[in-house]
Amino acid sequence: xxxxxxxxxxxxxxxxxxxxxxxxxxxxVLSLAHxxxxxxxxxxxxxxxxTLLEPFEASYADVVRLARERLAAGFEGRAPGVTGDEx
Amino acid sequence: xxxxxxxxxxxxxxxxxxxxxxxxxxxxVLSLAHxxxxxxxxxxxxxxxxTLLEPFEASYADVVRLARERLAAGFEGRAPGVTGDEx
Numbered sequence: 001x002x003x004x005x006x007x008x009x010x011x012x013x014x015x016x017x018x019x020x021x022x023x024x025x026x027x028x029v030l031s032l033a034h035x036x037x038x039x040x041x042x043x044x045x046x047x048x049x050x051t052l053l054e055p056f057e058a059s060y061a062d063v064v065r066l067a068r069e070r071l072a073a074g075f076e077g078r079a080p081g082v083t084g085d086e087x
Numbered sequence: 088x089x090x091x092x093x094x095x096x097x098x099x100x101x102x103x104x105x106x107x108x109x110x111x112x113x114x115x116v117l118s119l120a121h122x123x124x125x126x127x128x129x130x131x132x133x134x135x136x137x138t139l140l141e142p143f144e145a146s147y148a149d150v151v152r153l154a155r156e157r158l159a160a161g162f163e164g165r166a167p168g169v170t171g172d173e174x
Binding site for chain 2: 004005006007008009010011012013014015016017018019021022024025030031032033034035036037038039040041042044045048049051052063064067068069070071072075078079080081082083084
């Protein structure tokens with residue numbers, strides 16, 4: 001369960017995503033400014049889905065909850081862009 | 088300029104991002120529901136920045152514009168979540 005997952009991107013996809021994340025960092029607003037950003041995110045999502053198709057031992061909701069908790073452990077307050085009430 | 092770029096994620100980061108992108112696909116709304124999603128995106132952004140530190144031949148604005156155009160070539164209309172007027 002602890003192996004690293006590798007995502008492959010073209011240089012164009014990397015540039016486009018880097019600009020998206022840079023804008024998010026500057027403005028604290030996560031929004032898409034161009035179709036290319038949607039397509040680059042889709043490329044990431046497709047690779048994640050493919051990698052994560054392995055069966056989970058727990059229910060999907062529990063898998064997500066536990067992964068979130070492990071990842072955000074020790075993070076104080078609400079991070080930029082977080083609007084849900086689950087945080 | 089055309090080599091692939093590899094991003095490495097832990098399984099927790101991959102699960103959290105997969106849930107974020109799945110929610111975006113279901114709702115057409117790109118928003119963060121948990122601090123862990125912010126942290127996982129930061130991990131991706133940091134790796135992209137590190138990889139893309141190589142000097143660009145053109146100005147940054149041109150590099151982004153051309154990468155976006157190449158990536159979105161042939162995509163009709165406005166993709167979900169795209170709110171900018173640059174698309």
